[in-house]
Amino acid sequence: MGFPEEAIPARVAENLVVECGIPPRTAWRLASELSLDVAAHHYNAATGDPRAGMRGTRIWEYEQWPDRGVRPTVAALRVLAGVYGTNWKSLLGLRDLEQLPAKDLAEYHADAEPAAPLVPVPPARTAARGETRPDEEIGASALDDAILLTQTNVDDVQLDDLWADLDFLGGAYTRTAPDAILGQLTVIDERTSALLKGRQRPKQTQDLLLVGAKCSAMMAWIAGDLGRYRLSRQLNSAAWLYTQYADDFLARRWVRTSQARVAFWSGNGVESARLAADGLNYHVGGRLTDAPLILAEARGWSSVQAEPQVLDAIARWTSIEDPDLGAGGEDRFFNITKDRRHYMAGTSLLSVGQASAALREFTTAREAYEKLPREHRWEAMDPMIRIDTGRAHLRLGDLDGAAAQVEPVLAADVGKQPDMVHAMLKVLATELNEPRWRAAATARDLAEAVLDAHVSARP
Structure with missing residues (x-):
């Protein structure tokens, strides 16, 4: 012109x-x-x-x-x-x-x-009813309107940054205070929400929905570790909404894994088992293995001593267990390590009276934990393995063996440990006060020390 x-x-x-x-x-x-x-x-x-x-x-x-x-x-x-x-x-x-x-x-x-x-x-401008328009005006803005669809507030760099931050925080959780990780995930969640309010291409929108789903599920998991179960349930509900709009099976697995975990530790074992079983319906190949969900199912049923369901789940897990499955990969936050897998199997077996089998699983969990590089160790696993190994010794009538496992936990500061460590200390104290141990001074002293550690660690 x-x-x-x-x-x-x-x-x-x-x-x-x-x-x-x-x-x-x-x-x-x-x-x-x-x-x-x-x-x-x-x-x-x-x-x-x-x-x-x-x-x-x-x-x-x-x-x-x-x-x-x-x-x-x-x-x-x-x-x-x-x-x-x-x-x-x-x-x-x-x-x-x-x-x-x-x-x-x-x-x-x-x-x-x-x-x-x-x-x-x-x-x-709107045409009045019945107003005729020249042919050259009809659809004149269609191309301009279509071009608007190419405008986006997101680019590949931003999406890559969000995914990289999630992967980094997922790996850092094993060696960083939960509150710190939760705070950093909150920033990612806010960035994702702000971006979703703008305009993206459909694939970019789905990517942001997946980031939102994973971030919210991770936040729910960590909030549960801190004992903030109401917040956990809200975050998991948000994560599930993200997955519904993203329509992605892997995202549904992330969320069901987190939901099952939170439901169990907040006291609803049956719901935990059902959520885990539903998560197994979403087949995604090898990115997120079946092991965490099968073990969550077993643990959920163990809360009501449903022995047939527990043993069935443990058998299914044993048939697929990969001893070489490490801590790496983009889904390592949900692909729990070998020590944690055998620990979950052990707690499920212990709850249905299979103390000897549980002790074998705890022994394997301890060996696997000690072989992990320090940066891949989840600090809470050491006290949890020791506490439940002590409980297995109690079930087998070995009070001295139980004390040997638990005393190192009591000598350390458990105040900063996740909520489930304190919950298991409370369970151990209850079992030490059972009639069979009341006459044993060692059991009374140990129960008192356990309760002191549990109570002193509460806010």
């Missing part, structure tokens, strides 16, 4: 604002034909430091303001304006000016550089 090349971005930006209702900062970036990440790269280069901290996600947050996101500073607007080839005042619309701090607004008006016209978006 005869415009000089240098004038085209300004005309494109103007039309994106007026005709499409796109906010000025987004309009100028699109008119400059820059992705979020490329714009961030140019921003960092313009500051003279290619390693500066601007990222595509932050530019996207600037573009979402003032509805949400982050308010850009005047200094940031000046740099972005240089990247887009305009002036910083052109990157602000009327709604932005309404929300600017007084100092920034005064600087806006004091700056002699003219701003691009702030044209309000016209209302959509």
Whole structure:
């Protein structure tokens, strides 16, 4: 149409604002034909430091303001304006000016550089009933409307970052305080929720839903470890909603694994077993093995001493148990390690009176735990294996053997251990107070020490 090349971005930006209702900062970036990440790269280069901290996600947050996101500073607007080839005042619309701090607004008006016209978006035109329209007008905006579908607030870098953060935190949980991991997962959850409120391509939306499902399931698992079961159930409900919209079998397995765990430790073993059994209906190949869910099913039934169901589940697990299954992989948070698998089998067998078989499983669990690299050891496993090994010795009439297992736990600080460690200490104290041990001074002293450790650790 005869415009000089240098004038085209300004005309494109103007039309994106007026005709499409796109906010000025987004309009100028699109008119400059820059992705979020490329714009961030140019921003960092313009500051003279290619390693500066601007990222595509932050530019996207600037573009979402003032509805949400982050308010850009005047200094940031000046740099972005240089990247887009305009002036910083052109990157602000009327709604932005309404929300600017007084100092920034005064600087806006004091700056002699003219701003691009702030044209309000016209209302959509609707044809009156019976009004005829020329053929050339019919569908004239269809292509423009379709092009809007290509606009997205997400890119592959952001999605890769979210997945990488989840994988890192899943691996770090074995060696980091649960509260710290829960806090970092909350940040990922908030980032994911903010992104889902924008516009994505269908595949990107599904990826964000899967991130939300996994993140919420991990948060529920950890909140349960901290004894915050009401929060756990809420988080698992959110995770399940994510999976319903994502329609992904692997995500459903993540959530059912977390739901079964939380249900068991909050006192609903039968529900735990049923959730675990349902999770097994979602076949996903080798990414998330059947072992955690089968063992969760066995443990759930053990809470009501349902021996046939427990033994059936243990037999199914034994037939598929892979002794070489390690702690690696992107689903290592849910693919529990060998020590934890044999510990779960042992607790299930112990609850239905199979003390000798349980003791063998606990022995294997102890050996597997000690072979793990320290970074893959879950700290809580040491006291839990010792406590339940002690309980197995009690069932077999070996009080001295029980004391030898439990005393190292009592000598350590259990105050920071997950809630299930304290729950098992309470169970052990109850069993030491059974009639068969009342006459034994060792049992009385041990029961008193166990209760002291349990009570002193409570908040």
